[in-house]
Amino acid sequence: MRTITYAQAIKEALEQEMRRDPSVVLYGEDVANFGGIFQITSGLQEQFGEERVFDTPISENAFVGAAVGAAITGLRPVVELQFADFLFTTGDEIVLKAGMWRYVHGGAYKVPMVVRCPSGAAGVGPEHGQCPEAFFMHSPGLRIVSPSTPADAKGLLKSAIRDDNPVLYFEHKLLYATKGEVPEDPDYLVPLGKAAVRREGDALTLVAISAMVPKALKVAERLAKEGHNIEVIDPRSLNPFDRPAIIESVKKTGKIVVAEESYKTLGVGAEIGAMLIEEALEYLDRPLKRVAMPDVPIPTAAVLEQFVIPNEEKIYAACRELLA
Structure with a gap:
């Protein structure tokens, strides 16, 4: 089996899911023209076009809220926050909308969206280096994943994109360069909820x-x-x-x-x-x-x-x- 990095595994998961399902869209700050602050999404706009991969203004609450609307009306948005800490600026949309809408509307809506959250201390200070997973474990309706290997980075992200619930996907910045064996299979999945x-x-x-x-x-x-x-x-x-x-x-x-x-x-x-x-x-x-x-x-x-x-x-x- 070939060996790739954690970052490459994330990109491969995005590519494969966007090829498989035309309802998957990717957006966030600098994800298109710049390829993301960590260069994970480089080249994806060229592959899938400006309607499916695009940049947003620096307004996390607005574009995460837009993902909630997109998800309940038929798309599967993948939103990238430059740092996991910015989840706190999206609190209303993440906690009170994405996490709760399926329940409070009696199951009338599905909310299939993923928020990619680069986390972890890496010399970037208190507002860009937290691991806030535990904060959101307290919020009902949200699925939370935190892969530690390249294989899981791919398999869990693919499962998250296919899930009909909102998923916070925490990818640790210091793991991006780590390498491991990762299956090429486009149907390779790692189930959520299995240690x-x-x-x-x-x-x-x-x-x-x-x-x-x-x-x-x-x-x-x-x-x-x-x-x-x-x-x-x-x-x-x-x-x-x-x-x-x-x-x-x-x-x-x-x-x-x-x-x-x-x-x-x-x-x-x-x-x-x-x-x-x-x-x-x-x-x-x-x-x-x-x-x-x-x-x-x-x-x-x-x-x-x-x-x-x-x-x-x-x-x-x-x-x-x-x-x-």
């Missing part, structure tokens, strides 16, 4: 999200040399969320660490902790440990950014504490 066990083990469950997955796997390799067989789980989809995969793993290991780049308070790890208390408390030998962003804005200074971002050493220390 991946990246490494099997029985000593401890390590749940890692997005860019934390490669770090978690390095920690697992390190601990394996010390005689500890760690199970690494990548949820891939945060809504729907594969609760059984995590519960079954904890039944086997009795210990769990959650690594994420969201803020610690009310983050994904907090939800997993509450879930385990409600459904699997009797299987836990030790309290859950969370490795996450402290509740401070992401610094612009590189040295301070590295100080607050979860890293391999912090994940390793959390695992060692539970294994002691």
Whole structure:
């Protein structure tokens, strides 16, 4: 199987879905003439024309709102925000319209739209470097995916475009250059709501999200040399969320660490902790440990950014504490 980058996998998913379905349209800031701030959509306007790939003004609330209207009237819009942080400027349209309209109108509408959200700290400061997935887990009606590998970047995006519900697709900026094997099959899909066990083990469950997955796997390799067989789980989809995969793993290991780049308070790890208390408390030998962003804005200074971002050493220390 050929090897391509995470960024190339996203572009391939867009190309294949636009060829397959003429109702798929792509737009956002600089996606057409410039090819997107990360150059992922370069050349797509030439392939599919100005009516299906076009640029917008800098007005996220307006063009995401337009996607809601387009979706309920028959199109499948894919909207690119230059940074995931700009979701907060679209709050009314994302939370109160896209997420709720199908329900509040008694199922009269489908809302098949995808919002691509480049996320993660990468030297771009507090307003361009957040991982805000956890904020939107609290909003009913939204599907949320966060791929960590090139294969999942392709398969999850294709599934998101074909889904009849609004999907927030979080693509971590630091994963764009990572490489992996990706099927060329235009019908290759990764289902929403199905976690991946990246490494099997029985000593401890390590749940890692997005860019934390490669770090978690390095920690697992390190601990394996010390005689500890760690199970690494990548949820891939945060809504729907594969609760059984995590519960079954904890039944086997009795210990769990959650690594994420969201803020610690009310983050994904907090939800997993509450879930385990409600459904699997009797299987836990030790309290859950969370490795996450402290509740401070992401610094612009590189040295301070590295100080607050979860890293391999912090994940390793959390695992060692539970294994002691």
